[in-house]
Amino acid sequence: MATRHNWTKEEILEIYNKPLMELLYEAATVHRKHHDPNTVQVSTLLSIKTGGCPEDCGYCPQAARYHTDIEGNDLMSVNHVKAQALRAKSAGSSRVCMGAAWRNVKDGPEFDNVLEMVRTINKLDMEVCCTLGMLTENQAQRLAEAGLYAYNHNLDTSEEYYKEVISTRGFDDRLETIDNVRKTNVTVCSGGIIGMGEKEEDRAGMLVALSTLNPQPESVPINALVPVEGTPMEEQAPVSIWEMVRMVATTRIVMPETQVRLSAGRTQMSREGQAMCFFAGANSIFAGDKLLTTPNPDVSEDMQMFKALGLNPQKPFTKKSKPETVEATESKYNSLGEKPKWSRPGHTIERNVVTEEKQKAKAKA
């Protein structure tokens, strides 16, 4: 069956709510047609600039306003990033995802450093992904020229529920950023989080938004919320493994070619639970003891799991060939010093405001 770009919320909900055995069988069948079921990509997520973020994403410990316990740091040096990438490579990772807690990319020396990091990692024969916030077309072109393989910009949830999570940036800006990436040869990574208090309709709504993109994202991370103390979602109940398996399987069915990434929340899952996710079509994990700021299983534990399940780590550039790196001196794109007007909806999200006030009072005390 050809990839469809016209999925409706009703159709997706019907798939999500199928009897589990049927859902698993269907998803595994789609998975086998499009991917090697015994291969799973191992990626390493590196927080190159942590904390101090001006946004109000209700799930995120890096938002400055929630004063969580995470240790912030300024932008890492290129050498530090290179050393971490080499370590990740020797531990079996084929991809490095660099995350910076920024609202959007700003032209200037910090972005120039990120471009150098991209060049450096691409030369190590690893796939490079960045998640740096909103992005203009020129910035996307400069990343592409440096050798970026993928850009991550999550939709997080459905357009409707997004308004209950973030008030400082709009859903449309997210789509525009994805569109800007699509104007280059960089692949798109975009997914979301379940367990933020959304309804099943919102999970389906997010999958509608992703699957109706044409082309669909090459990579879709599915995260289970890790509630962090101090954030507005600190008391959110954990998602069950059944919800995770259903979400992975449904994603696999509606986006057959996509690399489905089992992302945050793996520490709460048993090996058996993760095996069910792989069977349902997940074919990537993040390795390393931290996922940006939240805990993640140890690399050696993951490798033991791979051994027990007979899984092999995916080689880099299996799905798409390695991009060329153009050196900064040869670049045909200049820094434009753009000041794009990304939106700020600014509506009130009760739980975000209450948390911010509470944290402010706590910091003062």
Ligand code: SF4
């Ligand atoms: S998710 Fe990203 S943009 Fe939102 S607060 Fe966290 S670091 Fe900032």
